[in-house]
Structure formats: structure tokens, C-alpha cells
């Protein structure tokens with residue numbers, strides 16, 4: 001890659017980081033049936049009828065392979081107390097669930113205990129988007145609780161408590 005495009009990518013990543021977001025962990029099963037997951041902040045609601053959500057995953061991520069080959073995943077919206085868990089799922093490692101409390105959802109993917117919300121999905125479509133894939137899921141089951149959100153802004157995590 002020429003030096004100039006590396007610089008543009010770095011600046012673009014930094015500019016994208018000005019958009020404050022929540023933090024999710026998308027969980028799934030690998031080809032051995034073992035639980036795995038990836039920290040994702042590109043999550044968005046998409047449709048109410050049918051109930052759809054989306055996120056994007058980099059084609060170089062290991063999770064991209066499991067999302068392409070598998071049919072089920074769950075989006076877990078993280079709470080304030082999940083910061084170290086968010087960093088744990090943001091690094092490649094063998095056992096991403098080490099020390100994490102979770103249970104198996106109806107779709108077979110892990111649900112992280114204490115998540116502010118979780119959305120169990122069946123893969124609905126995958127669309128190419130440059131060096132990422134846009135993954136669209138149809139929500140088959142979900143739940144939510146009150147609590148303070150984990151927030152990502154300019155490479156750091158903080159928290160947000162709503163007034164309601």
C-alpha cells in the first residue's frame with residue numbers, strides 16, 4: 001500500500017472514531033461448535049417488520065469466516081461493567097470466553113450474562129462492503145434490561161446513564 005493511502009486510512013479511522021457508539025459483542029459458534037465472538041460497534045437496528053439488525057465485520061477477522069459459514073449469531077449490547085470483556089473480545093485469542101459468564105441461547109449462540117440487551121439472530125443476508133461484509137440478521141428472540149451503557153468514543157470506553 002502506498003504511504004499516502006496508509007495515512008488516509010489512519011485519518012479516516014480517527015474521523016470515524018468521532019462518532020460515539022455503544023459496544024456489542026457478536027457471539028457465534030466456530031466450525032468445532034466452540035463458542036466465540038467479536039467486539040463490534042458497527043451495530044445498527046435496521047427494520048421492525050421484519051425485525052432486522054446489521055453490523056459490519058472486517059474480512060480479515062477470524063469471526064468473518066464463522067459468520068459466513070454459520071447461520072446463527074447473537075448481538076449482545078454491553079453494559080458499563082463489561083469494559084474488560086469488550087477488550088477481551090477485541091483481541092485474537094483461543095478462548096475468548098475465559099472468565100466470562102454466558103449461557104447458550106435458543107439459536108445455539110452464546111448469550112453474555114448481564115448484557116443490557118441481546119438479539120438472537122438467524123442470518124438473513126450478507127452484502128459486500130469494501131474490505132468489510134455487512135451482516136444482516138433476522139431477530140428470532142431478544143431481551144433487554146435497565147442499566148448503564150458502555151460507550152466507545154475516540155478509542156476509549158466510558159459509560160452513559162439515561163435519565164429515563
Ligand SMILES: Cc1cc2nc3c(=O)[nH]c(=O)nc-3n(C[C@H](O)[C@H](O)[C@H](O)COP(=O)(O)O)c2cc1C
Nearest residue numbers: 038039040041042056057058061062063090091092
Ligand atoms: C470498540 C471496538 C469496536 C469494534 N468494532 C468492530 C466492528 O464493528 N467490526 C469489526 O470487524 N471489528 C471491530 N472491532 C475489532 C475486532 O473486535 C478485533 O479485530 C477482534 O480481534 C477480531 O477478532 P477475531 O479476529 O477473533 O474475529 C472493534 C474493536 C473495538 C475495540
